[in-house]
Amino acid sequence: MQYMHRALRLAKQAYRQDEVPVGAILVKDHHVISQTHNRCVIDNNPLYHAEMLAIYQGISQLQTLYLNECTLYVTLEPCPMCAAAIAQARVGKLIFGAYDHKSGGVEHGPKIFSHAHHTPEIIGGVLEDECASLLRNFFKKKR
């Protein structure tokens, strides 16, 4: 749980920067390799989701092509792009918080891992309420 709590703190940082509050942590052998949050608005790039940045940083940090030995913690179910990137980078384990019924790509929509060449071990719904309510508050404020 400690890593999801940490991912949640990153999501709250994103929130304060007016960024969709999603945080991600990449962990290997109990070491945090990268910790990121959404930066689409800050960096003016619609592809800068927390997971993409965590993977990019992880690869550059570990100097490795694949992340089989890593676990990615993210506060929201990855979208199809991020889920496919997780498959592409062969992330070993994916743990996510809130489910994304509208734009998720793991349990929803195109269900990326039903078609992917690599599927991580997946656990969803960890600290679901906290992760979901942060997102709900953000979008309520936005309307």
Add this chain to the structure above:
Amino acid sequence: MQYMHRALRLAKQAYRQDEVPVGAILVKDHHVISQTHNRCVIDNNPLYHAEMLAIYQGISQLQTLYLNECTLYVTLEPCPMCAAAIAQARVGKLIFGAYDHKSGGVEHGPKIFSHAHHTPEIIGGVLEDECASLLRNFFKKKR
């Protein structure tokens, strides 16, 4: 056709660098905004597909969040990650060469645009034979 020919030349550059030969060109108002090829091996990053790089460069070049007015030419049907990134960046038009029966994400596998919030205008099979035979040769050489 001229842009696909150009994308094919980029794919050939990739081939010579021992990189999966896929090239991409992003065009807006008859101007080439970015031209890229796969760089997964060269840059040691499994996410550096030609399309991803073309989108990143396009966004930074145009200083815009979305690419609605751009056409992306790519020599191979985008994989699920790239197709979802195309949706995410709201690329206006997608023109691709060879179909990818094994790992494609547009007409195959998770068929990303059946679920996406944005779908570009799509034309597949442009210079299909040339694009496909380059890839076939590459993988034959690799075996």
